[in-house]
Amino acid sequence: xxxxxxxxxxxxxxxxxxxxxxxxxxxxxxxxxxxxxxxxxxxxxxxxxxxxxxxxxxxxxxxxxxxxxxxxxxxxxxxxxxxxxxxxxxxxxxxxxxxxxxxxxxxxxxxxxxxxxxxxxxxxxxxxxxxxxxxxxxxxxxxxxxxxxxxxxxxxxxxxxxxxxxxxxxxxxxxxxxxxxxxxxxxxxxxxxxxxxxxxxxxxxxxxxxxxxxxxxxxxxxxxxxxxxxxxxxxxxxxxxxxxxxxxxxxxxxxxxxxxxxxxxxxxxxxx
Amino acid sequence: xxxxxxxxxxxxxxxxxxxxxxxxxxxxxxxxxxxxxxxxxxxxxxxxxxxxxxxxxxxxxxxxxxxxxxxxxxxxxxxxxxxxxxxxxxxxxxxxxxxxxxxxxxxxxxxxxxxxxxxxxxxxxxxxxxxxxxxxxxxxxxxxxxxxxxxxxxxxxxxxxxxxxxxxxxxxxxxxxxxxxxxxxxxxxxxxxxxxxxxxxxxxxxxxxxxxxxxxxxxxxxxxxxxxxxxxxxxxxxxxxxxxxxxxxxxxxxxxxxxxxxxxxxxxxxxxxxxxxxxxxxxxxxxxxxxxxxxxxxxxxxxxxx
Amino acid sequence: xxxxxxxxxxxxxxxxxxxxxxxxxxxxxxxxxxxxxxxxxxxxxxxxxxxxxxxxxxxxxxxxxxxxxxxxxxxxxxxxxxxxxxxxxxxxxxxxxxxxxxxxxxxxxxxxxxxxxxxxxxxxxxxxxxxxxxxxxxxxxxxxxxxxxxxxxxxxxxxxxxxxxxxxxxxxxxxxxxxxxxxxxxxxxxxxxxxxxxxxxxxxxxxxxxxxxxxxxxxxxxxxxxxxxxxxxxxxxxxxxxxxxxxxxxxxxxxxxxxxxxxxxxxxxxxxxxxxxxxxxxxxxxxxxxxxxx
Numbered sequence: 001x002x003x004x005x006x007x008x009x010x011x012x013x014x015x016x017x018x019x020x021x022x023x024x025x026x027x028x029x030x031x032x033x034x035x036x037x038x039x040x041x042x043x044x045x046x047x048x049x050x051x052x053x054x055x056x057x058x059x060x061x062x063x064x065x066x067x068x069x070x071x072x073x074x075x076x077x078x079x080x081x082x083x084x085x086x087x088x089x090x091x092x093x094x095x096x097x098x099x100x101x102x103x104x105x106x107x108x109x110x111x112x113x114x115x116x117x118x119x120x121x122x123x124x125x126x127x128x129x130x131x132x133x134x135x136x137x138x139x140x141x142x143x144x145x146x147x148x149x150x151x152x153x154x155x156x157x158x159x160x161x162x163x164x165x166x167x168x169x170x171x172x173x174x175x176x177x178x179x180x181x182x183x184x185x186x187x188x189x190x191x192x193x194x195x196x197x198x199x200x201x202x203x204x205x206x207x208x209x210x211x212x213x214x215x216x217x218x219x220x221x222x223x224x225x226x227x228x229x230x231x232x233x234x235x236x237x238x239x240x241x242x243x244x245x246x247x248x249x250x251x252x253x254x255x256x257x258x259x260x261x262x263x264x265x266x267x268x269x270x271x272x
Numbered sequence: 273x274x275x276x277x278x279x280x281x282x283x284x285x286x287x288x289x290x291x292x293x294x295x296x297x298x299x300x301x302x303x304x305x306x307x308x309x310x311x312x313x314x315x316x317x318x319x320x321x322x323x324x325x326x327x328x329x330x331x332x333x334x335x336x337x338x339x340x341x342x343x344x345x346x347x348x349x350x351x352x353x354x355x356x357x358x359x360x361x362x363x364x365x366x367x368x369x370x371x372x373x374x375x376x377x378x379x380x381x382x383x384x385x386x387x388x389x390x391x392x393x394x395x396x397x398x399x400x401x402x403x404x405x406x407x408x409x410x411x412x413x414x415x416x417x418x419x420x421x422x423x424x425x426x427x428x429x430x431x432x433x434x435x436x437x438x439x440x441x442x443x444x445x446x447x448x449x450x451x452x453x454x455x456x457x458x459x460x461x462x463x464x465x466x467x468x469x470x471x472x473x474x475x476x477x478x479x480x481x482x483x484x485x486x487x488x489x490x491x492x493x494x495x496x497x498x499x500x501x502x503x504x505x506x507x508x509x510x511x512x513x514x515x516x517x518x519x520x521x522x523x524x525x526x527x528x529x530x531x532x533x534x535x536x537x538x539x540x541x542x543x544x545x546x547x548x549x550x551x552x553x554x555x556x557x558x559x560x561x562x563x564x565x566x567x568x569x570x571x572x573x574x575x576x577x578x
Numbered sequence: 579x580x581x582x583x584x585x586x587x588x589x590x591x592x593x594x595x596x597x598x599x600x601x602x603x604x605x606x607x608x609x610x611x612x613x614x615x616x617x618x619x620x621x622x623x624x625x626x627x628x629x630x631x632x633x634x635x636x637x638x639x640x641x642x643x644x645x646x647x648x649x650x651x652x653x654x655x656x657x658x659x660x661x662x663x664x665x666x667x668x669x670x671x672x673x674x675x676x677x678x679x680x681x682x683x684x685x686x687x688x689x690x691x692x693x694x695x696x697x698x699x700x701x702x703x704x705x706x707x708x709x710x711x712x713x714x715x716x717x718x719x720x721x722x723x724x725x726x727x728x729x730x731x732x733x734x735x736x737x738x739x740x741x742x743x744x745x746x747x748x749x750x751x752x753x754x755x756x757x758x759x760x761x762x763x764x765x766x767x768x769x770x771x772x773x774x775x776x777x778x779x780x781x782x783x784x785x786x787x788x789x790x791x792x793x794x795x796x797x798x799x800x801x802x803x804x805x806x807x808x809x810x811x812x813x814x815x816x817x818x819x820x821x822x823x824x825x826x827x828x829x830x831x832x833x834x835x836x837x838x839x840x841x842x843x844x845x846x847x848x849x850x851x852x853x854x855x856x857x858x859x860x861x862x863x864x865x866x867x868x869x870x871x872x
Contacts, residue, residue: 030421030520032505060505060519060530065835073838075421087837141724147642147842148835164643170727170821171810171831173533176540185718185725298769305677308670309690312741314692319708373601374690380599393861394609400857401612402799404826405850408833412619416838425624433608440605464587465596469640487699494701497801497830528703529802533708548707553697559692 027057027239032069033080034150035174037228040257044247049057061174063147066215069136071231079231082150091231096248097259102197102204102212105176107189111135119159125166142169143190154226155191196257214260220267227272275369275397329547360492362428371436375443399437403497406434424521427503435488442484443473446477453530483562490558496525504532620851623844626803637791640812647845655824665741666791675748677833698742706806709735723819727809731817735803740793751785787867795860801826
């Protein structure tokens with residue numbers, strides 16, 4: 001009796017694997033990486049799969065570093081990133097949009113503008129209280145992203161002038177978590193992409209008098225922005241290249257999710 | 273001390289007084305311990321009540337069976353629940369045969385010696401390894417070395433490694449609880465050692481074995497750290513209820529962590545609370561089934577109650 | 579006929595035995611593979627990147643850009659959170675273990691033991707989630723900590739998580755004592771509490787040591803529950819409620835973004851190797867404590 005049960009289980013196992021081969025025929029695209037780009041890729045994936053029912057796209061976050069890492073290891077098909085990958089010449093860079101990054105603060109903080117120098121002092125822990133930069137007597141709580149974050153890299157490059165951010169702040173994994181922690185923690189300050197901050201209940205600070213708006217980025221007045229890269233291992237081909245082209249050309253989706261079309265930019269940079 | 277304050281000749285009173293202070297300490301200590309033990313029950317009840325309060329609002333058919341949405345509200349956890357069971361099934365498919373065999377070997381066959389010691393030591397070491405380290409090992413082997421990318425199978429194999437020692441211990445204890453008289457009777461009737469084990473000892477132990485397996489299944493259901501790096505953080509979009517083991521498979525537990533850590537949907541709290549509640553309910557169910565099935569099977573196979 | 583049967587069953591016997599031996603052997607193989615791989619990957623920091631072991635263990639600066647991944651911050655983080663947990667959870671767990679084995683009436687045991695089993699079954703993410711939604715806001719509003727994340731939150735969550743382990747093992751330790759010593763003490767006129775503290779506790783000390791060591795092992799290996807509440811700040815905890823990081827939380831925070839072959843990846847694997855070595859040392863300690871009992 002037991003032997004029959006074992007044989008039945010074996011047969012069931014075989015049939016499970018056999019029927020699953022049916023799904024091998026579909027094209028599947030796996031994407032991971034930047035949580036700043038995530039909303040756009042998710043929305044685009046949904047729209048694309050509705051139009052092409054034989055394509056399976058799975059998207060997740062993990063940060064720009066994760067995206068680059070995994071596509072270089074060929075564990076995924078497309079790696080999303082807010083930054084370039086100069087150490088990986090084998091990856092092909094496909095730029096799809098432009099994104100701005102805002103300095104966000106908890107609504108309890110009354111400061112509306114910070115100079116670049118003040119930002120540097122705050123994030124290197126030289127300034128620790130809001131009353132040192134025009135606010136009330138409140139401890140500054142710095143929130144960082146992990147070392148591999150593209151958002152953090154953009155921030156370090158454009159605001160910190162290469163100086164390292166102090167490690168004494170909290171670290172949160174993703175754009176979404178940073179925004180929600182800043183919202184809950186009195187005195188908090190951090191940096192995150194427009195796609196995650198606009199309309200989310202946190203205050204965005206002007207830098208040197210320049211407000212964080214798309215127009216200021218297009219004209220080049222606001223410094224904290226970057227291209228969104230979708231890296232592929234070697235040139236993108238087939239369905240993957242079609243999907244990337246779909247995102248880049250979809251003006252409506254790009255603008256709706258808080259991004260800027262590359263062709264709208266009046267300035268350009270080579271190292272972002 | 274009290275005796276020193278009393279007039280001489282009253283030592284009898286001192287002893288009684290000493291006894292009384294000891295009794296007071298004894299009573300106080302007993303009360304304190306009662307409070308401590310009860311606080312655990314109260315704390316657990318409070319946790320469960322709190323999670324039900326937070327999460328009950330999220331539970332609906334569309335939540336339990338719907339697909340997750342990453343940028344808009346209204347997502348569900350259907351595929352994640354499916355993946356949790358799928359990976360559980362896969363893991364048990366590997367763990368049960370290996371752990372059972374190894375456990376039977378150690379308990380019934382192995383003679384004290386080098387081989388036996390090394391196996392025991394390996395099992396104990398495997399048991400103490402943090403699940404995150406196991407996850408890294410899975411990443412190294414299945415994702416990088418075998419180039420499988422993120423797969424349900426890779427996750428299941430990693431979980432197998434993680435749970436082998438526990439199931440081996442369950443097997444050994446279950447076998448040890450079977451009295452030798454049963455084995456001797458079987459051999460006396462002419463059965464070989466394997467026949468004895470296969471047809472007499474194992475069926476007798478099946479109650480305790482089942483309890484152990486179901487409890488371990490509950491642990492597998494809630495496992496996260498080992499799966500993040502092996503089974504991935506996503507669900508195939510178009511066919512979330514896929515039977516293919518070679519694709520990424522985010523489980524409910526992983527989804528809870530991912531939701532806290534990355535999600536940008538506006539109702540992240542709702543999804544998190546709902547997922548936590550579902551996980552809790554599943555664990556309680558596994559616990560209940562473990563006890564119930566265990567005692568039922570024991571009665572069925574042995575006619576006894578434990 | 580009987581001879582044929584006998585020969586078949588002998589063959590089955592041998593086959594069964596070799597299958598069982600194979601399973602047992604695969605356990606050894608799995609452990610060996612793990613050890614080998616982690617040693618291989620985890621020592622690359624030292625012989626490929628040429629970063630000295632001494633600095634890895636004791637340097638307080640963790641900076642990948644400067645090629646200086648000193649893991650002391652995380653080691654101290656792991657230690658502090660573990661000590662916090664065992665200081666709270668250890669005595670509490672042993673006390674409840676005493677209660678279960680010596681004082682609790684049957685009805686109480688019938689409620690308490692299933693409750694403890696349920697606690698064991700609760701996944702660590704759920705404990706982390708509880709910590710996040712319940713404990714962190716509490717700490718935020720009632721102490722000087724502005725965010726609520728930190729050492730205390732992680733320590734408390736961890737203490738609750740190791741309670742079941744310590745309780746069950748302590749109870750076992752007391753139950754396995756020969757009843758004669760308890761009866762002897764009571765017969766001499768000692769109260770129950772005196773018996774417990776002066777006779778039973780010392781006798782069960784090696785079993786209790788095992789309970790504590792395994793509780794510590796559980797605490798050291800816990801990842802996700804603490805990662806959700808500890809704040810993940812690469813700094814030594816400046817106070818009981820300040821954010822910090824541990825070996826396990828650092829691995830899960832930075833590993834996804836670490837490029838294969840980079841210094842960061844090697845350093846993280848070295849941390850994993852360190853955790854493995856600590857786990858093995860704890861096993862040896864447990865065996866030692868058990869031998870003392872016998």
